[in-house]
Amino acid sequence: MLAALGLGPAEEEIYRLLVARGRATVHELAADGGRPESEVREILTAMAGRGLVVPQAIEGAATLFAAAPPAVALGGELRRRRDELSAAEHAVLALAEQHRTGAEGGAVEVISEIDAVRHRFRQLQESARYEVRSMMVPELSVVPSSANAAERAGVRRGVQYRTIVHREALTEPGMVAQALADLAAGQRIGVADAVPVKLIIADRELAMLPLYRGRNTAAASVLVHAGGLLEALVAYFELAWEQAYPLSPHTTGDGLAEQRPDAIDEFDARMLALVLAGLTDQAVGARLGVSRRTVQRRIGELMARAGAESRIQLGWHAARKGWA
Known part of the structure; x- marks a missing residue:
């Protein structure tokens, strides 16, 4: 996870162990991580040189190591990486614009x-x-x-x-x-x-x-x-x-x-098809077993739903919406 900030897997593991422990000796870290003490000592020396850990020599005892505060030790590197990414993003945008408008772009x-x-x-x-x-x-x-x-x-x-x-x-x-x-x-x-x-x-x-x-x-x-x-x-x-x-x-x-929110029922679909085929309202009503006034009322309702001001407009909307 911290590889983006320049820490290798072993360094990240030891740093996390130190953060959890507070302080630890080479021997304790080697035991916790299952690594040879020589390898742990070499890693700690390198990390101390980068300000990630702080050695604390105690007279008559093994040297203790403590993790530098993450906000201090890693915050600067995090800000630097962010600045680099921001600069790279601006460079990419500039190149994209140049490519789009340049002689070979378009x-x-x-x-x-x-x-x-x-x-x-x-x-x-x-x-x-x-x-x-x-x-x-x-x-x-x-x-x-x-x-x-x-x-x-x-x-x-x-x-x-x-x-x-x-x-x-x-x-x-x-x-x-x-x-x-x-x-x-x-x-x-x-x-x-x-x-x-x-x-x-x-x-x-x-x-x-x-x-x-x-x-x-x-x-x-x-x-x-x-x-x-x-x-x-x-x-x-x-x-x-x-x-x-x-x-x-x-x-x-x-x-x-x-989902068909504009769908009409089967009766209206049959009625509309007959009207658009050129039949009179009286003939449509006879075919469907309803009165001419019922046909006119239902057609008026369909026109209102479609926002049509004429039957010609209703026919256009019907074709567009799949009503007939």
Whole structure:
């Protein structure tokens, strides 16, 4: 644990023993740690030179060693490492900006070799600090969902994942179990009848999508850097997310349930289909065994739910929401 501050495993073990004991001799530390006294003495001498332990010679007795206060002994090194990391972070940000705007940078970067694509895919997720948006198509082959270790690491460090899954992808072996595990880990998943392109976006900084149209399973990809194009991809994802149906585990069993808050009942669906087919309200009522006024009232309620001001607008909303 203290290796980041420059302590080796043996040094950390002896330092911890001293912190627990308060003071100890070479003989006592060797016995506690199961190490030869010569090795313990050599380690203590080195640590004393770095200010980590303090020898306390007592006349007529073996030398006692005490641990220097951790806040003093390790605090300075901790601050120095933090300063180095902060400086490195600023350097990386400056280099990223230079790469984006320089002669060899730009808005997009084309990657065709499969190992390079996998490497960039992992880096993109590792760079995410807040959120990863993704769209998943069937037959993923470059980085299968089960092999995406960077995703699981991102979730563990608190990155929010939102994924839109093509409905057909859920029929592939193991995908339902994978989705259930992802939901249990805190991810949010929506399902859509059509996902035209596989896509992944890290924060509002980077995105990756296929290079060629209609070749979602091919390795060749485009890496999109921050800018107008990336903002358009973010907006596209958000529109698709609004129309996707959120997935959740079934309350019983091991399957998935779709949440459809805008769904209408079977009677309204049949009635709407007849109205949109061009039948009069009187004819629709006769088909369904209700009065013309009932048809008009139910259509009015659907228009209010959809925020439509005309039946033409209701037809558009019905197609968008899957009502008919």
